[in-house]
Amino acid sequence: MRTKKKEIDYENITPEDLKGEVKFEVEIDSEAPVYCTDCHIKMDSTKIDIKRGNIILMNVDANKCPKCGKELLDVETASRVEREFALRHSEELKGYDVKISSDGRNYLIRFPKELSKMLATKKIAKILPIDADEFVLKVM
Numbered sequence: 001m002r003t004k005k006k007e008i009d010y011e012n013i014t015p016e017d018l019k020g021e022v023k024f025e026v027e028i029d030s031e032a033p034v035y036c037t038d039c040h041i042k043m044d045s046t047k048i049d050i051k052r053g054n055i056i057l058m059n060v061d062a063n064k065c066p067k068c069g070k071e072l073l074d075v076e077t078a079s080r081v082e083r084e085f086a087l088r089h090s091e092e093l094k095g096y097d098v099k100i101s102s103d104g105r106n107y108l109i110r111f112p113k114e115l116s117k118m119l120a121t122k123k124i125a126k127i128l129p130i131d132a133d134e135f136v137l138k139v140m
């Protein structure tokens, strides 16, 4: 199943790339051999560094065209990279150190006042694991 792809120009990342919609090249089917969309030849598995602003993610699994050098991420990697950038970016904007307390069964995290105002209108939170010790909390 090969479906739609999205494109990113890694060489010319603008400030606009940091906010709003960020585009990535996504190869939907990660099992099948990956072909360059321009040269139509098989791409090699490689590791790439992805830089956005002053954030760099190292050794990201990717496919690279041996002819034109075009890079593709599979959809899983692309979404992980996307979350990672979002997390790193939000940490750069503002971070809060909060204590984790526990009653033995539940873990409680006290939200900073500025954030809890917004939480009053929310009912559901979704936790997106980025890594073993990193999470993004999405309130809905």
Ligand SMILES: [Zn+2]
Pocket: 036, 037, 038, 039, 040, 065, 066, 067, 068, 069, 070
């Ligand atoms: Zn190519």
